Amino acid sequence: MVWSSNGIPHNPGGWLFAVARNRFIDRVRHSRMADQKLVDLTHYIELTRPASLSAANEAVAFPEVGDDILALMFITCHSKLSRDSRVTLTLRLVGGLTVDEIARAFQTSVSAIEQRIVRAKRELVSQGVSRVLPEQGERDARLESVMEVIYLIYNEGYAATAGPTLTRPALCSEGLRLGRMLAHIKPEEPEVLGLLALMELQCSRLLARQDRQGLPVPLDRQDRGLWDRLLIRRGLEIVERACRLSPPTGWYLLQALISACHARATSFRDTNWREILARYDALFLLSPTYVVALNRAVAVSWAMNPAAGMAVLRAIRDEWNVESYPLFHATRADFLSRLGLYDEAATAYRAAAVLSTNIPQQLFLAMRAEQCQEAFARGSA
Numbered sequence: 561m562v563w564s565s566n567g568i569p570h571n572p573g574g575w576l577f578a579v580a581r582n583r584f585i586d587r588v589r590h591s592r593m594a595d596q597k598l599v600d601l602t603h604y605i606e607l608t609r610p611a612s613l614s615a616a617n618e619a620v621a622f623p624e625v626g627d628d629i630l631a632l633m634f635i636t637c638h639s640k641l642s643r644d645s646r647v648t649l650t651l652r653l654v655g656g657l658t659v660d661e662i663a664r665a666f667q668t669s670v671s672a673i674e675q676r677i678v679r680a681k682r683e684l685v686s687q688g689v690s691r692v693l694p695e696q697g698e699r700d701a702r703l704e705s706v707m708e709v710i711y712l713i714y715n716e717g718y719a720a721t722a723g724p725t726l727t728r729p730a731l732c733s734e735g736l737r738l739g740r741m742l743a744h745i746k747p748e749e750p751e752v753l754g755l756l757a758l759m760e761l762q763c764s765r766l767l768a769r770q771d772r773q774g775l776p777v778p779l780d781r782q783d784r785g786l787w788d789r790l791l792i793r794r795g796l797e798i799v800e801r802a803c804r805l806s807p808p809t810g811w812y813l814l815q816a817l818i819s820a821c822h823a824r825a826t827s828f829r830d831t832n833w834r835e836i837l838a839r840y841d842a843l844f845l846l847s848p849t850y851v852v853a854l855n856r857a858v859a860v861s862w863a864m865n866p867a868a869g870m871a872v873l874r875a876i877r878d879e880w881n882v883e884s885y886p887l888f889h890a891t892r893a894d895f896l897s898r899l900g901l902y903d904e905a906a907t908a909y910r911a912a913a914v915l916s917t918n919i920p921q922q923l924f925l926a927m928r929a930e931q932c933q934e935a936f937a938r939g940s941a
Contacts, residue, residue: 624693627741629654629734630706631693637705638684639698645680647708652677655713660917664721665712667851667885703746707755707812710738714759718766722917726770732763743798753802754813760795761819764788775924780828792823814843833863850880854891866898886915890925893932902936905929 625631636650644666651657651665663673694702714735717728739756746752768786771777799820802813818839825831840856853876861869873892882888893908909929916922 624696624699625741625745627738630738630741633706633709633738634693634699634702637702637709639701641680641683643705645676645683646702646705647712648673648676649680649684650705650709651712655709657713657716661716661721662712665715667849703749703752706742707752710735710742711755711758711812714739714762718762720918722919724774724919726774726776726918726920727766729766732759732766735759736763748805750802750806751810751812753798753805754808754810754816757795757798757802757816758812758819760791760798761816761823764791764795764823770920774920775927776921779822782828784827787823796820796823809842809846811843811846814839814846831862833859837863850876850882850885850888853879854882854885854888858891861895861898866895869895870899884915886912886921886925888912889915893925893928897928897932900939902932902939906932906936 625634632654633650636654637646639646641649648662648666651662652659657665659670659673659677663670666673693699713731717731717733717735720726720728736756736759739752739759743749743752743756764787765782767788768782768784769777777783795816799813799816802808802816806813808814808817818836821832821836821839837856837859840852840859844852844856853872857869857872857876860872870892873888873895876882876888889908889912893905893912896902896905896908906929909925909932913922913925913929916925
């Protein structure tokens with residue numbers, strides 16, 4: 561891919577050696593991370609498991625899954641825990657996400673997540689959880705939770721909750737790797753393929769999502785020449801395979817189809833926003849949350865006009881408490897700016913910047929607020 565676009569390097573042998581060396585280092589790092597998480601989880605289970613567990617359950621055997629991290633997810637996504645508890649606990653113990661990051665993923669408070677983790681650990685103790693990989697039938701029962709964990713790990717990498725960087729590529733890579741492993745053992749599961757396709761397609765845009773200063777670049781201003789065509793091709797092929805297996809009605813496959821619309825468009829102007837809106841309509845029926853509704857509002861604004869998008873935002877504000885959600889204010893600010901209401905847009909951008917905990921996002925929103933204020937001043941002069 562690199563040679564076809566940049567030409568053969570001056571020292572092909574050295575280039576290949578460097579690539580091989582870097583891949584070896586990445587593999588060693590992953591192996592060490594898996595070993596450490598296995599130690600941590602084993603230590604926790606040793607402290608909490610009843611003494612009556614038989615010696616036959618002492619050994620950890622993961623050949624059926626083929627990956628330690630993925631196997632640990634199947635172990636901690638215990639079916640006797642509530643859905644939220646098992647996903648939360650797995651994100652914390654295996655995924656390594658912080659309580660703040662998990663709270664953002666669930667759109668809830670940090671204290672609620674802390675209490676959920678405590679309850680989940682107590683439930684694990686009372687259930688006498690084994691560290692043996694569950695049988696195939698039980699793994700199938702836990703599959704949905706494992707997919708959700710992988711998705712949330714990836715999502716934290718794609719849009720970091722807080723900190724000095726817009727994205728966390730290592731988390732994206734790990735989510736993508738786990739998704740590929742899961743698709744390898746579940747190649748006929750449409751939603752598993754949908755999840756993988758979604759991550760492949762979104763990963764293709766990582767490089768274009770921020771400028772040289774690390775600030776966000778909105779989708780309509782991204783240089784599509786920076787999109788990874790190999791990841792796009794892989795993602796589109798996986799989407800098509802999933803759709804041949806099942807009608808596109810699942811949560812992950814619908815999102816993958818939305819990403820596919822963006823990937824197929826040669827420019828922002830060529831994007832099929834009508835199809836994207838239809839997919840968001842279907843997603844909202846599956847999950848009527850304010851996050852889905854907000855993304856749907858963006859689709860409305862481009863498929864129709866910003867005024868129509870504003871009407872959807874007013875309905876969202878009436879239905880949910882979104883005043884503390886920075887992306888609501890950022891979306892509203894964008895619509896107001898596109899309508900030429902720059903003074904109101906500046907106010908909304910400032911509100912979003914105050915609420916954001918990601919530094920590059922804060923800086924971008926503050927910069928947009930200044931630009932809108934300047935545009936308002938020019939119009940008033």
